[in-house]
Amino acid sequence: MKLVTAVIKPHKLDEVKAALETFGVQGMTVSEASGYGRQKGHTEVYRGAEYTVDLVPKSRLEVLVDDTDVVDVVDVITKAAATGRIGDGKVWVTPIDDVVRVRTGEHGADAL
């Protein structure tokens, strides 16, 4: 099992969610995040004084997937989240030892 984590532009969240549902993903966790990559932040102007705001608002999306689906899920997220412009985000994969469904006590792939 793997944990696929994606940090994406907030306005692409609905598209990514819809694409993952179409692919067959059953659940996900979404949280508000802020951060920056190579593009750094943005500037704001107050009475002519410029302030650099480092941290840009992002959406963080986490999906637990079976090993066989990892490549496809990453591909679905990448395609749906892409705008081609700077700041589109990152997707990464982390190995997971075990997953438990709290309601039933099922383990592993059954719990996904």
Add this chain to the structure above:
Amino acid sequence: MDTGDTAWVMTSAALVLLMTPGLAFFYGGMVRTKSVLNMMMMSFSALGIVTVLWVIFGYSMAFGDDLGGGLVGDPSQYFGLKGLMSADAVFGTIPTLAFVGFQAVFAIITVALISGAIADRAKFGAWCVFVVIWAAVVYFPVAHWVFDFSGDEHVGGWIANNLKALDFAGGTAVHINAGAAGLALALVLGKRVGWPKEPFRPHNLPFVMLGAGLLWFGWFGFNAGSALGANTLAAVAWVNTIAATAAALLGWLILERFRDGHATSLGAASGVVAGLVAITPAANSVSPIGAIIIGALAGVLCALAVGLKYKLGYDDSLDVVGVHLVGGLWGTLAIGLFATSTSPAGVDGLFFGGGVDQLWRQAVGAFAVLAFSFILTYIIGFAIQKTIGFRLDPESEVEGIDGHEHAESAYDSSTGGGSVRPVVAKKTEESEVPA
């Protein structure tokens, strides 16, 4: 006595009163989350302190018979507003007390304006002491200079009567006065911790725009009310006020758009205030087209002037110098350029064939108030700093002036924790502890 005039002046006084809470929002939105209550309290404390002083001796110092040289009125003449409650006490076509009330709210907002220069770093108690001294030593005399016209048996102030500089509603007495005082206090207190490296971003721009809107609304009382009657002069001042302010709003935004790439909401709000400041002295002496030119240039000049603090290194937190001193100077001097004899004030400025006669009068009035206010404010501020301390300690400043000075916070972003106990009960317990 005229009931229409009386109704208008008392309504105007109430409009001007609203400007101070409006200013509290204007300033409050521009500071950080942890300082907003203190910022607003500086305006509200002026409402309390200055009103009481005004009733006791302030009005008398400003509008009592001159004690000599046109410098200050007799504080004992109307002490406690004595003798002004009778039906015979009239000021032009209105009861004298209506005029007393109208002028009271001018004194209040002038003092409150200064607080923007020292946002985030002044002890509240020291500020209150400053308000008492500054109102008595600086504002009341300057109001006498500018607003107190001589009458039948009454001798008034020197700027109004001897110099004959025009200042319809307070370009010198209010804005240059407050702006110069703000600069002096900013220098006495020094820079905020972290300025100018850290961003001191406004925490609530909708507050700033709400405040600017309330100021604009109240300013019609300020300017059109200064006609002291419901008449043509009031109407001219009203139209000049809206025309100049609209032009200043656009002037500031256009400059920003070309200089910074964006027309900002803070720029729009600031442009409104800059235009209001600049047209204040000139509202009865220029044509509506003159008002538009004065306003548009005020927007541009003030937008450029707020950058001065970064170049010169003084921390005038909310640009009291850039907006009020520069805007007030511009409006006061502009009378010498744009005044027209077709206006109710009936003088021609440089551009209308009057030569430099009015211009030098304006300049002398403006710089006399500037110098008087700056020097005295510096001395008052310095004395407070050396005795009871004016500047907050750096630790409290960084932790938050609201919590330290007022034991309150503006916004509750916590999710719990802490407990409640009545403060009164706590004090009782402490008093029962044996010595």
